[in-house]
Amino acid sequence: xxxxxxxxxxxxxxxxxxxxxxxxxxxxxxxxxxxxxxxxxxxxxxxxxxxxxxxxxxxxxxxxxxxxxxxxxxxxxxxxxxxxxxxxxxxxxxxxxxxxxxxxxxxxxxxxxxxxxxxxxxxxxxxxxxxxxxxxxxxxxxxxxxxxxxxxxxxxxxxxxxxxxxxxxxxxxxxxxxxxxxxxxxxxxxxxxxxxxxxxxxxxxxxxxxxxxxxxxxxxxxxxxxxxxxxxxxxxxxxxxxxxxxxxxxxxxxxxxxxxxxxxxxxxxxxxxxxxxxxxxxxxxxxxxxxxxxxxxxxxxxxxxxxxxxxxxxxxxxxxxxxxxxxxxxxxxxx
Numbered sequence: 001x002x003x004x005x006x007x008x009x010x011x012x013x014x015x016x017x018x019x020x021x022x023x024x025x026x027x028x029x030x031x032x033x034x035x036x037x038x039x040x041x042x043x044x045x046x047x048x049x050x051x052x053x054x055x056x057x058x059x060x061x062x063x064x065x066x067x068x069x070x071x072x073x074x075x076x077x078x079x080x081x082x083x084x085x086x087x088x089x090x091x092x093x094x095x096x097x098x099x100x101x102x103x104x105x106x107x108x109x110x111x112x113x114x115x116x117x118x119x120x121x122x123x124x125x126x127x128x129x130x131x132x133x134x135x136x137x138x139x140x141x142x143x144x145x146x147x148x149x150x151x152x153x154x155x156x157x158x159x160x161x162x163x164x165x166x167x168x169x170x171x172x173x174x175x176x177x178x179x180x181x182x183x184x185x186x187x188x189x190x191x192x193x194x195x196x197x198x199x200x201x202x203x204x205x206x207x208x209x210x211x212x213x214x215x216x217x218x219x220x221x222x223x224x225x226x227x228x229x230x231x232x233x234x235x236x237x238x239x240x241x242x243x244x245x246x247x248x249x250x251x252x253x254x255x256x257x258x259x260x261x262x263x264x265x266x267x268x269x270x271x272x273x274x275x276x277x278x279x280x281x282x283x284x285x286x287x288x289x290x291x292x293x294x295x296x297x298x299x300x301x302x303x304x305x306x307x308x309x310x311x312x313x314x315x316x317x318x319x320x321x322x323x324x325x326x327x328x329x330x331x332x333x334x335x
Contacts, residue, residue: 012334014102015319017115021327022318029127029155029162029190032314036127037286039072039313044283047073050309052259062089068308071106072316079103079312081117092150092176092217101315113319113328120314122151125306126213128256128282129236130159132302133211135285135292136254138232141210143169145199147224147241148216149179156213156238157183158190164211171199171209173222173241203228210234214241226250231297237268238304244268248276250301252294256282260305278303 042048049071057064063086071078080102087095099117104110133141144167146156157170170187174180184196199205206212206228215238216222226245229235235246247253247268255261258278269275280290282302293300322328 014111014333015113015328017328019116022119025321032123032127036310039310040283040286042074044287048309070308072312076106126155126159130163134163137234144211145171145209147173147214149174152215215239216241234300236302247301251298252300255303261303
């Protein structure tokens, strides 16, 4: 059961959770990691459904839209997420981005909530990167490099410290002063005793890093090459910042979903337009069925594409917390 059966008054009402409603909800990084991990384990157990996302993009590439439908078997909820970004040919300040999640109770058949999904995505994605690092980083990993200071980069280090608390060198590669300041503030708010080192020599920093998380936008000049990496390095691709060689020359390739990697990872294709086969999908790694790493010296490439079941799980968790606090607005949407 969802424990949210009173979220909507009847089958014609829907609770709307705005950006402001969700911003005021306090949730720990450990809670987010646990929720996301549980969603992966349920998916691997065959209790959830996560079909391939649908994508539409105009020929000139100025926008992209996704639709993702899924079912969480442990929560008995069905949800659809939509995502639309406009202005991909422009700078960050000129882009528009809208994303929402609508959740239905698959026991009662009633709608639970419709919410802005931006905060959920900003938490879910770095939590997945942190889980990938926990399972796939070399034993004794001590240094991490984050490339990019946008939405996905700002919480990458706090989440990495949540799953790899022994990290003692935190490096950041970014070009936007406000983004760099935001990353430092996020680390300071969660781990006040930790310092962030801003690096300007990307090649040297990549060569020192045990874990690299690339979150930069499409206009970044950053492109870490395979021969920059030290033995045992783990490279996690979220956005941009890694050259295709890090994928094609990796000793082991992990993906949250091979099908989604083949849809959204085409910019990492080789000269023939092909992507290498995936050695393991991450749900099976988390379940202990497949090893995340075969040896301490393997260079591993991990592709972090969002699975809607993780959005559903985290969105449901936010809806629980919002309802407990009386947040949101009931809308008679279908009257």
